[in-house]
Amino acid sequence: MIERRAPHELSDEARAALRDADPARGLSLYLHVPFCATRCGYCDFNTYTAGELGSSSSPQSWLEGVRAELDQAAAFLGSGRPVSTIFVGGGTPSLLGGDGLAELLSAVHHSFDLAPGAEVTTESNPESTSPEFFHTLREAGFTRVSLGMQSAATHVLRVLERTHTPGRALDAAREAAAAGFEHLNLDLIYGTPSERDDDLDASLDAVLSVPVDHVSAYALIVEDGTRFARKVRRGEVPMPDDDVLAARYEMIDARLAAAGMTWYEVSNWARAGQDGLPVPDSVCRHNEAYWRSDDWWGVGPGAHSHVGGVRWWNQKHPATYSASLAAGALPIDGSEVLTDEDRHTEAVMLRLRMRDGLSADELDEGERDRADGAVARGLLTADGQRYVLTDAGRLLADGITRDILVAD
Template identity: 70%
Template sequence: MSTRVTDRTATVFTLPDAALDGLGTRPFGVYIHVPFCATRCGYCDFNTYTAGELGTSASPQSWLEGLRRELDAGAAMLGRDGRTVPATETVFVGGGTPSLLGGDGLSNVLAAVRSSFGLAAGAEVTTESNPESTSPEFFEAIRGAGYTRVSLGMQSAAQHVLRVLDRTHTPGRAVAAAKEARAAGFGHVNLDMIYGTPGERDEDLDATLDAVLSAEVDHVSAYSLIVEDGTALARKVRRGELPAPDDDVLAARYERIDARLAEAGMGWYEVSNWSKPGAECRHNLGYWDGGDWWGAGPGAHSHVGGVRWWNVKHPARYADELAAGALPVADSETLTAEDRHMERVMLVLRLRTGLPLADLQPDEVAAAERVVDEGLLRRDGDRVVLTDRGRLLADGVIRDILS
């Protein structure tokens, strides 16, 4: 098991030399968490806050001031004792709703990353956006600031499905926003889908896929609806107001999505992600391939050299701790060799490139061979790769190998 240290703040938190010594040998990225949303979606359990929930305790300005301090402190920690801080290869601004910051706000965010960690030549810079808080002027502003990729939350093209999810955008707005982003010069645009929402019909999924393909994006993320504890959706399911997602329906929807996207020239490269060749999200690949990243913002998670830590969640406390000169670290853990092995199997096996058999212990190789015989994995040289049916049961395949 990992070694955990609880209730730590920056007055005591530091990275050990062993974690820093490998910097630059692994991909390095920066994740920025924007905790603000205009409304709360019923299915969402992310660390986000509406203006009414925050009141006067925090604001985008206090968050940005804290963000600058955290990034500067992070660069100083990684550059301790004369070490070279790796230039940032990927930046991902997520949330929450980053587009609520507007073009100027997101430009300031990227400027803060540049001034602290710096950007590598050809860096991938992504921001998530809600279609309703974007415009041609917004896309032109962030493209001019240096963003190279936009990820838009579409979820569905069916109004009644969006209503169940408590999404506020109109069905056609996501496609229009994607086209505006492309017109502003973005070569890489992603649309996020959610499938399996209660009340979604086959024709609703087909309409969503038609809309996605009409937008001519080069990347699609499609996630089955998960009913998270503590959400408004979970309460409705518990009260019997909505049915829980059906596993057989989810499997059929996934196969339909995969087939339609493949026909359009987008292949899967991770179980829930499809892209045209060369349009894979490099930032997410850094997570899956065991890279390093600094996560800045309330509740953001970081990982460097086998040490993982995460920030306090509330934006007010986040800003206050940084104003007091402390990194806002809530908790941390040092991963053991066993932890790192398990995580590598869990993440890499979800990729289309598969998992090298050399990464497995002898008993795990034997288990993987049994899964091959069951038709859920296939051999590809010295690697094992999920079959089409295996993708539907990926979590179970991973458990079988690791158990």
């Protein structure tokens, strides 16, 4: 039975902070599609299969809720906030089909103006795409596609409980390029138990055989509450090994660099220009908005938002989410106003992961001393103005952040 509780009300402090948010700042939209055909064993995202939802929700009731939230978001933020990036994630957005995603983008246009040159991305599962799907997306105004490949090794996909065949992701990338998409990403997961160096090498060969200008590669993380975590706890599969993860990361970075790609965030690589720097159009600007703590509104069940230093998150279940909006309320499940300390912590944590690095002005004297200690250990470089992770530092980014922020 679905819990039907009242949505969370923003505090007066949160509302005041939102009113004071700079309308000149760019705005991003994240649209969450909570539907999946099956649930992968490692996934802890807010997703639901048809069997889990039953008759309590449907894509149509979800879309009606999304339309209502977009209208409320536009009214809440006021005019003068053109959208610079849109990212449709999930779940499996491609289950909506090309027409469904086009309808979703049309709902955005109904509520918001898009900035010139806006980046519009959707995630897609290779198995639920086709040449017609990609042509429909291009005609609708999508500019970028991110495909979940994960691995080219069948036995690795089996461990991850992915349902697509290894070659389908490559065919989908070629079909997207043929439809006119110049900006394509393939996602990889590395460090899966049973993965061998040769498997990762084959996956990188496959990625580099198709016309992608962006690659995301994430170490397998065992998330509490997932089927994968339960298998680890029962001893059915081993925990990913940290040394193996580090070696695999170095393999990925070396292969992509040799192919003319360069990192711009610890887990993301884009096509490099003649100067060796990432080509701006190949970088995912939506993700950069997160790492810079820009303003974004997350639309959909369980989506998170951040505007003017206020963070909130939506009710998770699609039925509860839609019911709140049908009653005229924002479907907020909880919120917080970030303190100056919170903002500082996030700035250090997120910006240090980026190729541009962290401004020395962001740090107090003690933090600069500790950052200089990381420079002495070869983990950061410094030019007096910015601290930037070295190749060795990228392997230890989270630990370096903790060391800078926390005095002994």
